[in-house]
Amino acid sequence: MTSLSFELQLEIIHVQAYDGLVLKQLKIEKELTTMSYVYANRGYSDALTGFGSKPALVVVDFQRGFTDSQFPMGGAPMVDQAVVSTVRVMRAAKSAGIPIIACVIAFDGRKSAPLWKIGPVLDLQAGTEETQLDPRIAAEGPDVVLSKTAPSLFFGTPAAAILTRERVDTVIVTGCITSGCIRATVVDAFSLGFRVQVAKDCCGDHDIVAHEQNLADVGRRYADIIDADRAIDAIDQWRSTNDRD
Amino acid sequence: MTSLSFELQLEIIHVQAYDGLVLKQLKIEKELTTMSYVYANRGYSDALTGFGSKPALVVVDFQRGFTDSQFPMGGAPMVDQAVVSTVRVMRAAKSAGIPIIACVIAFDGRKSAPLWKIGPVLDLQAGTEETQLDPRIAAEGPDVVLSKTAPSLFFGTPAAAILTRERVDTVIVTGCITSGCIRATVVDAFSLGFRVQVAKDCCGDHDIVAHEQNLADVGRRYADIIDADRAIDAIDQWRSTNDRD
Amino acid sequence: MTSLSFELQLEIIHVQAYDGLVLKQLKIEKELTTMSYVYANRGYSDALTGFGSKPALVVVDFQRGFTDSQFPMGGAPMVDQAVVSTVRVMRAAKSAGIPIIACVIAFDGRKSAPLWKIGPVLDLQAGTEETQLDPRIAAEGPDVVLSKTAPSLFFGTPAAAILTRERVDTVIVTGCITSGCIRATVVDAFSLGFRVQVAKDCCGDHDIVAHEQNLADVGRRYADIIDADRAIDAIDQWRSTNDRD
Amino acid sequence: MTSLSFELQLEIIHVQAYDGLVLKQLKIEKELTTMSYVYANRGYSDALTGFGSKPALVVVDFQRGFTDSQFPMGGAPMVDQAVVSTVRVMRAAKSAGIPIIACVIAFDGRKSAPLWKIGPVLDLQAGTEETQLDPRIAAEGPDVVLSKTAPSLFFGTPAAAILTRERVDTVIVTGCITSGCIRATVVDAFSLGFRVQVAKDCCGDHDIVAHEQNLADVGRRYADIIDADRAIDAIDQWRSTNDRD
Numbered sequence: 007m008t009s010l011s012f013e014l015q016l017e018i019i020h021v022q023a024y025d026g027l028v029l030k031q032l033k034i035e036k037e038l039t040t041m042s043y044v045y046a047n048r049g050y051s052d053a054l055t056g057f058g059s060k061p062a063l064v065v066v067d068f069q070r071g072f073t074d075s076q077f078p079m080g081g082a083p084m085v086d087q088a089v090v091s092t093v094r095v096m097r098a099a100k101s102a103g104i105p106i107i108a109c110v111i112a113f114d115g116r117k118s119a120p121l122w123k124i125g126p127v128l129d130l131q132a133g134t135e136e137t138q139l140d141p142r143i144a145a146e147g148p149d150v151v152l153s154k155t156a157p158s159l160f161f162g163t164p165a166a167a168i169l170t171r172e173r174v175d176t177v178i179v180t181g182c183i184t185s186g187c188i189r190a191t192v193v194d195a196f197s198l199g200f201r202v203q204v205a206k207d208c209c210g211d212h213d214i215v216a217h218e219q220n221l222a223d224v225g226r227r228y229a230d231i232i233d234a235d236r237a238i239d240a241i242d243q244w245r246s247t248n249d250r251d
Numbered sequence: 252m253t254s255l256s257f258e259l260q261l262e263i264i265h266v267q268a269y270d271g272l273v274l275k276q277l278k279i280e281k282e283l284t285t286m287s288y289v290y291a292n293r294g295y296s297d298a299l300t301g302f303g304s305k306p307a308l309v310v311v312d313f314q315r316g317f318t319d320s321q322f323p324m325g326g327a328p329m330v331d332q333a334v335v336s337t338v339r340v341m342r343a344a345k346s347a348g349i350p351i352i353a354c355v356i357a358f359d360g361r362k363s364a365p366l367w368k369i370g371p372v373l374d375l376q377a378g379t380e381e382t383q384l385d386p387r388i389a390a391e392g393p394d395v396v397l398s399k400t401a402p403s404l405f406f407g408t409p410a411a412a413i414l415t416r417e418r419v420d421t422v423i424v425t426g427c428i429t430s431g432c433i434r435a436t437v438v439d440a441f442s443l444g445f446r447v448q449v450a451k452d453c454c455g456d457h458d459i460v461a462h463e464q465n466l467a468d469v470g471r472r473y474a475d476i477i478d479a480d481r482a483i484d485a486i487d488q489w490r491s492t493n494d495r496d
Numbered sequence: 497m498t499s500l501s502f503e504l505q506l507e508i509i510h511v512q513a514y515d516g517l518v519l520k521q522l523k524i525e526k527e528l529t530t531m532s533y534v535y536a537n538r539g540y541s542d543a544l545t546g547f548g549s550k551p552a553l554v555v556v557d558f559q560r561g562f563t564d565s566q567f568p569m570g571g572a573p574m575v576d577q578a579v580v581s582t583v584r585v586m587r588a589a590k591s592a593g594i595p596i597i598a599c600v601i602a603f604d605g606r607k608s609a610p611l612w613k614i615g616p617v618l619d620l621q622a623g624t625e626e627t628q629l630d631p632r633i634a635a636e637g638p639d640v641v642l643s644k645t646a647p648s649l650f651f652g653t654p655a656a657a658i659l660t661r662e663r664v665d666t667v668i669v670t671g672c673i674t675s676g677c678i679r680a681t682v683v684d685a686f687s688l689g690f691r692v693q694v695a696k697d698c699c700g701d702h703d704i705v706a707h708e709q710n711l712a713d714v715g716r717r718y719a720d721i722i723d724a725d726r727a728i729d730a731i732d733q734w735r736s737t738n739d740r741d
Numbered sequence: 742m743t744s745l746s747f748e749l750q751l752e753i754i755h756v757q758a759y760d761g762l763v764l765k766q767l768k769i770e771k772e773l774t775t776m777s778y779v780y781a782n783r784g785y786s787d788a789l790t791g792f793g794s795k796p797a798l799v800v801v802d803f804q805r806g807f808t809d810s811q812f813p814m815g816g817a818p819m820v821d822q823a824v825v826s827t828v829r830v831m832r833a834a835k836s837a838g839i840p841i842i843a844c845v846i847a848f849d850g851r852k853s854a855p856l857w858k859i860g861p862v863l864d865l866q867a868g869t870e871e872t873q874l875d876p877r878i879a880a881e882g883p884d885v886v887l888s889k890t891a892p893s894l895f896f897g898t899p900a901a902a903i904l905t906r907e908r909v910d911t912v913i914v915t916g917c918i919t920s921g922c923i924r925a926t927v928v929d930a931f932s933l934g935f936r937v938q939v940a941k942d943c944c945g946d947h948d949i950v951a952h953e954q955n956l957a958d959v960g961r962r963y964a965d966i967i968d969a970d971r972a973i974d975a976i977d978q979w980r981s982t983n984d985r986d
Binding site: 171 | 855885
C-alpha cells in the first residue's frame with residue numbers, strides 16, 4: 007500500500023523531549039530513515055482516503071487572539087499565511103454552497119475552561135477582542151460560528167450534528183494551531199466517521215517541526231494531507247456534479 | 252511561568268513531512284533553539300497541573316495486536332518496556348483502590364470502524380486474539396475493560412461516566428501508541444476537565460521521535476509528563492491520606 | 497401548522513405523580529381538551545419531518561432480559577408484539593441494504609453502570625443470557641451489535657459515527673422500553689441532526705399510558721410517529737430509487 | 742425495594758396518543774392500579790439515589806422565550822412558578838458556593854439547529870430577546886451560562902467537563918419544559934454518571950399531565966424527585982460539612 011523509500015542516514019537529531027519533568031532540547035541518535043519506515047512496516051499508510059460525496063469546510067480558531075500580533079499568542083507568520091490560503095478555500099466553498107463552520111475558543115468565565123497550561127488561552131473570555139474572528143475570515147461569512155472551550159472543534163459543540171443534518175461525509179480542515187487544535191479536530195472528525203482532508207498550507211503553527219510532525223502523525227493514520235489548491239479543485243468538482251439537496 | 256533556556260544552534264534537521272501528497276523525509280533548516288522557545292514565548296508552559304483529589308489509571312490498547320510480535324503491529328520494543336512499567340503502576344493502583352480502566356480497539360464488523368489508514372487496525376475484530384489484553388495487563392485485573400473503535404479511550408465509550416461516578420479528577424495515562432491513541436486520549440481527558448498525568452515510560456511508540464514530539468506537544472498544553480515512579484508516589488500518597496468513599 | 501381539535505371535557509384523571517418523595521396514583525382535575533391544545537397553541541406541531549435521503553434502522557434493547565419472560569423485566573406483551581413487528585421491518589431493511597444497528601444493555605462489572613434505580617438492570621452483565629439479543633432479532637443479522645450502559649443507543653457507543661460514515665440522515669427507531677431507552681434514543685438521534693421516525697408498533701413498554709405519553713411527548717417536538725407498515729413502505733421506496741453508494 | 746400499593750380502579754382514561762399519524766385525544770380502558778404496579782413488579786424502584794459528596798445546580802432554559810408571555814412559548818403559569826422556586830434554590834447554592842450552570846437555547850443561524858417540530862424554537866436565534874435569561878434568574882448570577890441547540894443541557898456543550906473539573910457528583914435539576922428539555926437533561930446527567938435530583942416545583946411545563954408523567958418516568962429509573970425545600974436543605978447540609986476546595 008505504501009512506497010516510501012529513503013536513503014540511509016545516521017544522524018544526531020535535536021528534539022524537544024522531557025528530561026524528567028522538564029521539557030528540554032535533547033539530542034537523539036537514530037537512523038533517520040527508520041523514522042517513517044517503522045510505521046510503513048507496521049501497516050501505516052499514506053494511501054489516500056479521498057473525498058466522499060459531500061464536503062464541508064471547517065475553520066478552526068482563526069480568531070484575533072491567534073492572528074493579531076497585538077495579542078501574546080498572535081501573529082505567527084505561518085498562521086498569517088494560513089489565513090490567506092484559507093480565505094481562498096472559503097471563497098470556493100461559499101461559491102459552491104458547501105457548509106462552512108468556523109469556531110473560536112471563548113470561555114464564559116474561568117470556570118468553564120479545562121486546565122489549559124497556556125496562560126493566554128485563559129484570557130480568551132467571551133466578548134473580548136481576542137475571541138473575534140480574524141476580519142479576513144469573518145468577511146467571508148462562515149455559515150456558523152461556534153464557541154468552544156477545548157482543542158477540538160467538535161468537543162462541547164453541536165458541530166457534528168450540523169454536519170450530519172447536511173449529510174456531509176468529508177471534512178476539509180483549516181486553521182490553527184496545527185500541533186494543538188488542528189490535531190484534535192482532525193482526530194475527532196476521523197473518530198466521528200468523516201473522511202478528513204487537512205489542507206496543510208491552510209494550517210499554521212508557531213513551529214515548523216511541530217507542524218510537520220503532527221501532519222505526519224495524522225497523515226499515516228486518519229487523514230489525507232492536501233493543500234489549498236487541491237481542496238479548491240475538489241470543491242469545484244463537487245459543484246459541477248451536484249445539484250445541492 | 253517557564254524557565255526554558257537553550258544554547259543557540261543553527262541546524263539542518265530531518266523530519267517526516269508531506270511533499271505534496273507524499274510523506275517523505277525532508278530537510279528543514281532552522282534555529283533549533285527556537286523549537287520550544289517560540290512556544291514559551293507565546294505563553295505555553297511546563298508548569299505542572301499536578302495531581303488533584305482522586306486519581307484513576309487508564310491503560311490504553313495494551314492488547315496483543317500491539318504487544319505480541321506475531322501480529323503486524325505488535326512487538327515494538329518501546330511498547331514492551333511500557334507494558335512492564337505499567338504493570339508496576341497497576342499494582343500500586345490496585346493496592347490503593349483507585350479505579351483502573353483498560354481498553355482495547357475491537358470492532359463488531361468492518362462497518363463499525365472509522366476510516367483507518369492503518370490496514371492491520373481493521374483486523375482488530377471483536378473475538379480475535381489481537382483484541383485480547385496483553386496477558387501481563389490482564390493478570391493485574393483492571394476494574395473495567397472497554398472496547399473502542401477510535402483513537403481515544405473516551406470516544407464512543409462510557410469511560411468518562413465511570414470516572415465521574417467515582418469522583419475522579421486526575422487521570423494517569425499509560426498505553427500505546429504515544430503518537431496515536433495516547434495523544435487522542437490525553438486530549439480528551441483534558442477536554443473533559445480532568446487533570447492529566449502522562450507516565451512517559453508507560454507509553455510506547457514505534458518511533459522515539461514521534462513519541463517525544465507528542466509528549467512535548469501535550470506537555471506544554473494539556474498534561475504533565477511524569478514517569479512510573481512519580482505515578483506510584485502520587486498513588487501511595489493518595490492512599491495514605493484517604494479513606495476511600 | 498396544526499389542526500388539532502378536541503371536544504371539551506371536564507374530567508378527573510388518574511396519573512402517577514410524586515406526592516412529596518413518594519410516587520402515587522393521584523387524581524388530577526383538568527379540562528382534558530387542553531391536554532394537547534396547550535402545546536399546539538404554543539407552536540408545537542405534528543407536521544411531519546419526513547424521511548430524508550438515506551435511512552438506517554436501529555433496534556434498541558431487544559435482548560433476552562427484556563423479551564424473555566424467565567427474567568424479571570422480561571416478557572411484557574407489548575414488547576413481544578414489538579419484536580414481531582420489528583422483524584418485519586428488519587427484513588425490509590436487510591433486503592434494501594440499509595444499515596441495521598442493534599444494541600443491548602451490558603455492563604463490564606458494576607462499576608461501569610450509571611446509578612440505575614431499576615435493580616434488575618444492574619444484572620445485565622456482559623456474558624449473561626439477559627444480554628443476548630432475542631433470537632428472533634439475532635436471526636435477522638443486524639450489521640452491528642453495540643453494548644451500552646445508559647438509556648440511549650448513542651450514549652457511550654460509536655453509533656453516530658457509524659451512521660455518519662454511511663451518510664445516513666434518517667433513523668427509524670424500534671425497540672424497548674418506550675418510556676425509557678426508546679425515549680432517550682429518540683432525543684439523541686434528534687439532537688445529533690437526524691430525521692427521526694419512531695415505529696410505534698415496533699416499540700414496547702410495560703404500560704400503555706407511559707408508552708402513549710412518551711410518543712406524544714416526542715411526536716410534537718422531535719420525531720414522526722409512524723408504524724411498521726409505513727417504515728417498510730419508506731424503505732421500499734428508498735430501495736427503488738437508489739443505487740447504493 | 743418498593744412498597745407501592747394502590748386501590749383497584751377500573752377506569753376509562755383519556756390520553757394523547759397517535760391514531761395513525763395524527764396525535765389525538767384517545768380513551769384507553771385500563772386498570773389504573775396497574776399503571777405503576779407493572780413497573781414496581783419489574784424491579785423499577787423509587788428507592789432514593791440520594792445526594793453524594795458535592796452537588797451542582799443546573800438551570801435549564803429559563804430564558805425569556807419561555808418565561809415572558811410576550812413570546813409564543815412564554816408565560817406558562819407552571820413555568821413562572823418554577824422560576825420563583827428556582828430563585829430560592831439559586832440563593833442557597835450561591836451562598837454555599839456550589840456551582841450554578843444555566844443554559845439557554847440559542848442558535849447561530851438556522852443551519853445550526855436540529856429538526857425541531859416546534860416552530861417558535863427555531864426563532865431562538867442568538868442575540869434575540871428570547872434567548873436572554875429571565876431577569877430573575879440572571880439577577881442571581883449563575884457561574885456559567887451556556888448556549889445549546891438540543892434539548893439536553895449536556896448536548897453540544899462543555900457542561901459535563903465543567904462539573905468534572907469541580908468534582909461534582911450530584912446534579913440538582915431545575916428549569917423548563919419538564920416533558921422536553923428537563924427530561925433530556927435528566928437522562929444525560931444520569932448517563933454521565935451523576936446522581937440526579939429533580940426539584941419538581943422548580944420545573945415547569947405547559948401541561949400538568951405531561952409534567953407528572955415525565956417525573957414518574959424518570960423517578961422510577963434515573964433520578965430522585967425532590968422539591969425546592971429539600972434541595973435547599975441538602976445544599977445547607979453540604980455547606981455546613983464542607984470546606985470548599
